[in-house]
Amino acid sequence: MKKLTFDLLKTDDGGSKARAGVIHTERGDIETPIFMPVGTRATVRGVPERDLHNAGAQIILGNTYHLYLRPGNDVLISQGGLHKFASWPKPILTDSGGYQVFSLAKLRKLTADGVTFRSHIDGSSHFFTPESVIEAQRAIGSDIMMVLDECPPHPCEHIYAKNSNEITMKWAKRCQVAVENSEPLYGKHQALFPIVQGSVYKDLREYSAKTLVDMDFEGYAIGGLSVGEPIPLLYEFTDFTTDFLPKDKPRYLMGVGTPANLLEGIARGIDMFDCVMPTRNGRNATIFTRMGGMNIKNMRYINDPRPIDEACTCYACTTYSRSYIRHLFTVQEMLAPMLASIHNIHFYVEIMKEARKHILDGTWSAWYPGMAATVGGKMVDGQ
Secondary structure, eight states: OOOOEEEEEEEOSSSSOOEEEEEEETTEEEEESEEEEBOTTSSOTTOOHHHHHHHTOOOEEEEHHHHHHTTOHHHHHHTTSHHHHTTOOSOEEEEOSHHHHHHTOEEEEEOSSOEEEEOTTTOOEEEEOHHHHHHHHHHHTOSEEEOOOOOOOSSOOHHHHHHHHHHHHHHHHHHHHHHHTSOOSSSSOOEEEOEEOOTTOHHHHHHHHHHHHHHOOSOEEEOSOSSSSOHHHHHHHHHHHHTTSOTTSOEEETTBOSHHHHHHHHHTTOOEEEESHHHHHHHTTEEEETTEEEETTSGGGTTOOSOSOTTOOSHHHHHOOHHHHHHHHHTTOTHHHHHHHHHHHHHHHHHHHHHHHHHHHTOHHHHHHHHHHHHTSOOTTOO
């Protein structure tokens, strides 16, 4: 089995940290920068695999917490892992479930050994340890696994963030040992990424990054941002943290974000992103375009024969009008959120492709400020 590797092809020479590269996995190459659609419960909600392929998605994300609860390790193993179960042949990354434990689960209890929590589904009690989340991700068969961590809330005191980070560092090592002491179930290498934590304290972020780099993982994630802190802090701490991460390994900013957030993250040295925003917003009739956001339920679209985005080649834009999609939302047809989600995923993937092209062409620094301002601007329909 071949380990995950990363080829850095080009770094922006215009003053930013933007970079383009290729992540090599046994299930295919991933061209970076990349957006990973979130398939929390073994599917990207409302988006068939066909449309993910048509959008050019190269990797999707699954979540260990949700997949552990349903369908469970036994079902996943009996089905040959998540790739076969979900009919997705390309790479998959799985979050360890730590964030969901701390955000969804009630009556949780954290110790140095792990975390006891009650399921948000039926209240049943469960115990996650670094070793058990590796076992669960072995059952899933993801190409990139994440360590178990604690994501501290924002705001939190320095002492809380420090103690939390110490636990995360110890759990990262235990996950690493668990990987070394086990084998993949489906004959494909599974890489392991740790998660840099430390809240909005630079001394903790630096310590966390340096400690994890010394452990020598195949890639690195930045967590604990986009959890309620002001956007300027998101950018500041992303920029700060990437200074301590290896240049020859992929960098993943977890749970971020808007199209503008992604472009700003690229400018600060990030290679990989994920977020539920394209599908969550799509379900609520908010659509992303190159002109800005659009609320497709706005009355101005009642007789608008144009596609959502005239420059877009997704199924929704090449098949239906704004008027029709607005009608579907008005009468609460399930096709409406599906079409909006298909478009939004396509848009996110395309904006990453375009960013990559500009980095490789040497035109990133001239292109990105205007694009970030446009996609991060006000709603085009005034709502």
